[in-house]
Every structure is written in structure tokens, then in C-alpha cells.
Amino acid sequence: xxxxxxxxxxxxxxTRGWNVLFNIFAAIFSFLCVFPFVFVLIISFTDEKxxxxxxxxxxxxxxxxxxxxxxxxxxxxLLRSYGVTILVTVVxxxxxxxxxxxxAYAVSRKSFAYRRFFSLFAxxxxxxxxxxxxxxxxxxxxxxxxxxxxALILPLAMNAFYIMILRTFYITGxxxxxxxxxxxxxxxxxxxxxxxxxxxxxxxxxxIGLFSTLGYWNDWFNALLYIDDPNKVPLQSMLMRIExxxxxxxxxxxxxxxxLEALASMPQDxxxxxxxxxxxLPIIFAYPFFQRYFVQGLTVGSVKE
Amino acid sequence: MAGSFFRRxxxxxxxLLMVLPGAVWFLCFSYLPLVGTIAAFKEYRFSRHGFWxxxxxxxxxxxxxxxFLFNTDAAFTITRNTLLYNIAFIFLGLVFSVGLxxxxxxxxxxxxxxxxxxxxxxxxxxxxxxVGYFAFSFxxxxxxxxxxxxxxxxxxxxxxxSDPTYWPYILIFVYLWKSIGYSSVVYLASILGxxxxxxxxxxxxxxxxxxxxxxxxxxxxxxxxIIMTLLAVGKIFYADFGLFYNVPRDSxxxxxxxxxxxxYVYRGLKTTGEIGMSTAAGLYQSVVGFVLVMVSNYVVRRxxxxxxxx
Numbered sequence: 001x002x003x004x005x006x007x008x009x010x011x012x013x014x015t016r017g018w019n020v021l022f023n024i025f026a027a028i029f030s031f032l033c034v035f036p037f038v039f040v041l042i043i044s045f046t047d048e049k050x051x052x053x054x055x056x057x058x059x060x061x062x063x064x065x066x067x068x069x070x071x072x073x074x075x076x077x078l079l080r081s082y083g084v085t086i087l088v089t090v091v092x093x094x095x096x097x098x099x100x101x102x103x104a105y106a107v108s109r110k111s112f113a114y115r116r117f118f119s120l121f122a123x124x125x126x127x128x129x130x131x132x133x134x135x136x137x138x139x140x141x142x143x144x145x146x147x148x149x150x151a152l153i154l155p156l157a158m159n160a161f162y163i164m165i166l167r168t169f170y171i172t173g174x175x176x177x178x179x180x181x182x183x184x185x186x187x188x189x190x191x192x193x194x195x196x197x198x199x200x201x202x203x204x205x206x207x208i209g210l211f212s213t214l215g216y217w218n219d220w221f222n223a224l225l226y227i228d229d230p231n232k233v234p235l236q237s238m239l240m241r242i243e244x245x246x247x248x249x250x251x252x253x254x255x256x257x258x259x260l261e262a263l264a265s266m267p268q269d270x271x272x273x274x275x276x277x278x279x280x281l282p283i284i285f286a287y288p289f290f291q292r293y294f295v296q297g298l299t300v301g302s303v304k305e
Numbered sequence: 306m307a308g309s310f311f312r313r314x315x316x317x318x319x320x321l322l323m324v325l326p327g328a329v330w331f332l333c334f335s336y337l338p339l340v341g342t343i344a345a346f347k348e349y350r351f352s353r354h355g356f357w358x359x360x361x362x363x364x365x366x367x368x369x370x371x372x373f374l375f376n377t378d379a380a381f382t383i384t385r386n387t388l389l390y391n392i393a394f395i396f397l398g399l400v401f402s403v404g405l406x407x408x409x410x411x412x413x414x415x416x417x418x419x420x421x422x423x424x425x426x427x428x429x430x431x432x433x434x435x436v437g438y439f440a441f442s443f444x445x446x447x448x449x450x451x452x453x454x455x456x457x458x459x460x461x462x463x464x465x466x467s468d469p470t471y472w473p474y475i476l477i478f479v480y481l482w483k484s485i486g487y488s489s490v491v492y493l494a495s496i497l498g499x500x501x502x503x504x505x506x507x508x509x510x511x512x513x514x515x516x517x518x519x520x521x522x523x524x525x526x527x528x529x530x531i532i533m534t535l536l537a538v539g540k541i542f543y544a545d546f547g548l549f550y551n552v553p554r555d556s557x558x559x560x561x562x563x564x565x566x567x568x569y570v571y572r573g574l575k576t577t578g579e580i581g582m583s584t585a586a587g588l589y590q591s592v593v594g595f596v597l598v599m600v601s602n603y604v605v606r607r608x609x610x611x612x613x614x615x
């Protein structure tokens with residue numbers, strides 16, 4: 001048998017030529033998606049002076065660890081922002097999941113007399129938004145959360161859309177029989193929820209939890225609106241404040257060497273980019289592992305059954 | 306009658322307790338702000354005495370805020386910007402997402418396709434602050450890569466952050482860069498769900514790949530395309546604040562092409578102090594947005610009941 005005959009090709013496939021072309025397109029776009037981060041990474045390892053003469057180059061004239069050394073010495077601002085972000089993300093996700101899961105469960109129970117009311121109560125918020133300014137007024141003047149870490153946690157805690165998704169999940173995925181058996185055993189609603197329903201709904205909770213985590217980690221808007229205290233500035237917000245000048249770092253660093261140092265001799269640009277790199281690394285490392293859940297979340301959300 | 310109310314309340318006590326945290330949250334963060342929209346009809350003053358006092362004691366000015374707002378050039382600009390950008394986003398986003406999905410589904414090497422997909426996902430996970438920095442590394446006047454490359458062609462360095470001319474293209478490009486990797490997943494999932502035997506039948510009839518795509522894939526994708534588009538149209542009056550605030554770095558000279566309703570409202574609150582007009586703009590956005598969501602949801606419901614929001 002000649003080679004040509006034994007080489008079987010799935011007759012569904014596109015021709016070689018198109019395959020190469022498609023691969024090229026896909027590869028170019030994939031490259032474009034990844035390149036900016038790599039570029040910023042390279043800039044952070046560039047010597048500050050060669051930046052002044054050459055600008056941002058893909059292949060720097062001179063490499064340097066200056067930026068990272070500087071951050072290592074003066075890192076308290078970065079560490080504090082990381083701390084705030086981690087705290088807000090962890091507490092926020094837990095609080096959010098708890099509130100959403102409880103609400104969705106109650107609203108999924110046919111025996112709940114006020115079920116329709118609370119469903120509508122949640123859904124209506126998806127339709128009509130009070131707007132940025134009224135919300136700001138409520139948060140600052142009624143709840144008095146200005147400059148409070150809870151202003152970073154609470155505004156993102158509830159989401160009517162997630163409630164509806166989870167409710168559907170409970171209704172279709174948790175057979176009445178299970179809940180009935182719990183009731184026969186004399187368990188109250190809370191016990192049924194914690195012992196029987198929660199374990200069964202872990203995949204759904206994981207998906208919502210991951211979306212929630214991403215939302216908290218990347219949030220800069222609430223800090224922009226409500227936080228002035230430099231000790232409560234989360235990561236993304238800190239990056240915003242050093243965009244034009246490293247003054248924010250200088251003024252708020254506990255490290256006296258930093259405050260005394262002239263602004264000019266700091267490796268400004270490279271240190272800034274190094275901060276961006278360090279703030280983004282956790283996401284870069286984590287997201288490939290959690291891709292699956294985000295894909296699930298999107299397809300479930302768009303095909304609500 | 307009252308007796309049965311209390312009895313019902315008692316029976317549902319535990320479940321009511323479960324909805325309590327969420328309900329209180331909705332009250333504070335969704336419904337009270339609705340009450341706060343009255344501020345659009347007042348000359349709002351932040352009083353030391355708190356929310357209710359400020360709301361009640363600020364002077365009533367009726368429709369004045371709205372009159373002032375719609376007399377400005379800004380009202381037209383921000384509405385135009387919001388709508389045009391969203392239309393471009395919806396249309397181009399759709400074309401590129403579906404195209405990308407079809408492309409990915411046809412690649413021979415599936416492992417490679419997975420690798421591409423993972424890379425294309427990255428932009429979705431980055432915040433607009435980070436993306437703003439990325440854009441800056443290209444667009445910075447004295448150090449950016451773009452001006453450097455232009456230099457090779459003998460073109461003078463451009464002041465990207467001062468000149469509004471190219472920003473519509475820049476913003477659309479950045480938006481697509483950040484979103485199509487992720488949104489193509491929806492269409493990819495649908496494509497993978499199509500019965501293979503349809504394609505086999507077409508091949509036996511001698512149809513080319515292009516014909517197959519045109520006559521099988523696209524028609525079968527039509528429902529979900531319509532739904533996704535309608536849902537997006539429902540939100541057409543809302544812009545992505547992060548994109549329009551962070552990527553142009555809040556540069557004033559670019560406002561004519563980068564200011565959208567959301568950024569206008571924000572600037573009214575934090576920068577210019579024109580709370581009256583900004584709150585009016587916010588209410589204007591909420592009302593029009595509400596009508597659009599209701600209409601688009603109604604249409605979606607007629608097409609496919611399960612896909613509607615409610």
C-alpha cells in the first residue's frame with residue numbers, strides 16, 4: 001500500500017490550505033492577546049535611563065532589576081494594597097455566596113408563601129437602576145461607609161442575575177424527594193439547606209464564586225468613589241493613583257528612605273510597570289485552571305432553562 | 306384576617322430569615338437609591354444631617370436640571386457617543402465572535418485550538434486599569450511603541466492622548482480585543498452542539514465548506530445570535546465605565562469622543578460638582594434604559610421564552 005492511500009483524512013475536515021490560514025489568524029490573535037502583558041513585563045526589566053532615551057522597546061538596550069529592587073525595598077504600599085484586595089476578595093466572596101445562596105434557596109422553595117414577592121423584588125433591580133449618584137448618596141450619607149472597607153465589599157455582594165440562575169438550578173437540580181426526606185427526618189429549613197442542598201449545589205456555587213472573586217479582585221470603581229484613606233486602597237485603585245506620578249507611593253510609604261528620596265532618582269516608569277506585573281501575576285497563574293467554570297457560567301447564563 | 310397573616314408569617318419564619326440579608330441589601334443598594342433619584346428634581350445639597358434631611362430639605366427645582374442638561378452640547382455628545390459606540394460594539398463584536406467561533410471549531414489540531422482559546426481568554430480577566438496601562442505602553446507620546454514604529458516610517462510622533470481623531474478606532478479595537486475571546490465561547494458551545502450528520506448530508510450533496518457554513522451553521526446559530534444581540538440592545542444606553550474612563554486616562558481634550566453618559570455622571574459628581582445635571586443625566590439613562598430592557602426582553606420572550614430575563 002502506498003503512503004498516500006494509508007493516510008486517511010477525516011472527510012469532515014477543512015483542507016490543508018484553509019487550516020493553515022485559520023491557524024495563522026488564530027495564532028496572530030492569540031499573540032495579540034498575550035503580547036501586551038509580555039511587553040509590560042519586558043519594560044519592567046528595562047533600565048530606567050535607557051527608557052528615557054529609547055522609550056518602551058520590545059528588546060531593551062539595557063536590562064535591569066532596578067525596578068524590582070526598588071519595590072522590594074519600599075514595598076509596603078504594594079503589600080498593603082495586596083492585603084486590602086485579598087481581604088476584600090475573600091470576605092466579599094464568602095458574604096456574597098452566603099447571601100445569594102440563602103436567598104435563592106428560599107425563593108426556590110414552593111412552600112415559601114412570599115416566594116413570588118421576593119423573586120420580583122430581586123428581578124426588578126435588574127431592570128431599573130437608581131444610578132451612580134443616588135447610590136453614592138445612599139452609601140455615603142445613609143450608610144456612612146465613606147472610607148470604610150465595607151464600601152468595597154457590600155456594593156458587589158448581591159446580584160439578582162446569579163440569584164435567578166441559582167434558583168433555577170435548585171428547582172431543576174434538587175428533587176423534592178430529597179427535601180421531603182429531610183423534613184421527614186425532622187430537619188428544619190436551615191439544616192436541610194446546609195446538609196442536603198449545599199453539597200449538591202457546589203458546582204453552581206463554584207461558578208458564581210469564581211465570578212464573584214474576579215469581580216472583587218479587579219474592582220477599582222468602588223475605591224474610586226468611596227476610599228480616600230491611603231491605608232484602605234486596594235490593588236487596582238493603587239495602580240490608578242500612580243499612573244501619572246509615583247507621588248502616592250512616596251507620600252504614603254512608612255519607609256523613610258522612600259520619602260526622603262528625590263522623585264527624580266526613583267526608577268519611576270519601570271517601577272510602575274513592575275507594580276502592574278506584580279498585580280497581574282496571580283490572575284495570569286490562576287485563570288487557566290478556572291477557565292472551565294467561566295465558560296460554564298457564560299453558557300449557562302445565556303441559555304437559561 | 307390579621308390572624309391568618311401572622312400564622313402565615315410564622316410558618317414561613319425560617320425562609321424569611323434566609324431572604325432577610327439579601328432583601329436588606331436590595332433595599333439599601335437598589336431601592337433606596339431609587340428614592341434618591343428625586344435628587345434629579347432638586348438642587349441637592351449634602352447636609353451634615355444625613356440622607357433623608359438632605360433629600361427633603363434641598364430646594365425643589367422641578368425640571369430645571371433637565372432643562373439645563375439638554376441645553377448643553379454635552380447632552381447630545383454623551384448620548385451620541387454612548388449609542389454609537391454600543392452599536393459598533395454589538396455589531397462588530399457579533400461578527401468577530403461568531404467568526405472566531407467558527408474558525409476555532411474548524412481547526413484540525415484540537416490541542417492547538419485549546420491553546421489558542423486559553424490565550425484569547427486572558428484579556429477578559431484583566432481589569433480596565435491594567436488594560437489602560439497596556440494601551441499607554443503603545444500610545445505614550447514620548448515612549449510608546451506606536452510612535453516608535455511610526456518613526457521608522459518617517460511619520461512624526463502623534464500626541465495620542467490629546468488628539469481625539471483616532472480614539473473611536475482605538476476604543477473599538479481595545480473593546481474587541483478584550484471581549485471577543487470570551488464571547489466567542491457562547492457561539493462555540495452552540496456550534497459544537499450541532500448535529501454532525503447535517504454536515505455529512507451536505508457533504509454528500511457536494512456542498513463546499515463555505516456553503517455548509519452559510520446554510521447549516523449560521524441558520525442554526527441565528528436564535529442565539531438574536532438573543533445575545535437583543536439582550537445587548539437592552540443595555541445600549543449603558544456604557545462600560547471602565548473602558549471609557551481608564552483607557553483615555555481621563556484626558557479632557559478627548560471628551561468629545563470619549564465622554565459617555567456614565568463618565569459624564571461620574572465627572573459631575575466628583576470633578577465639576579454639577580450634581581443636579583448629572584443626576585438628571587443618570588435618571589434619563591435609567592428611564593430610557595428601563596424602557597429598552599423591557600422592550601428587548603419582550604421581543605426575546607416572543608422568540609424563545611426560556612431565554613428571556615424574566
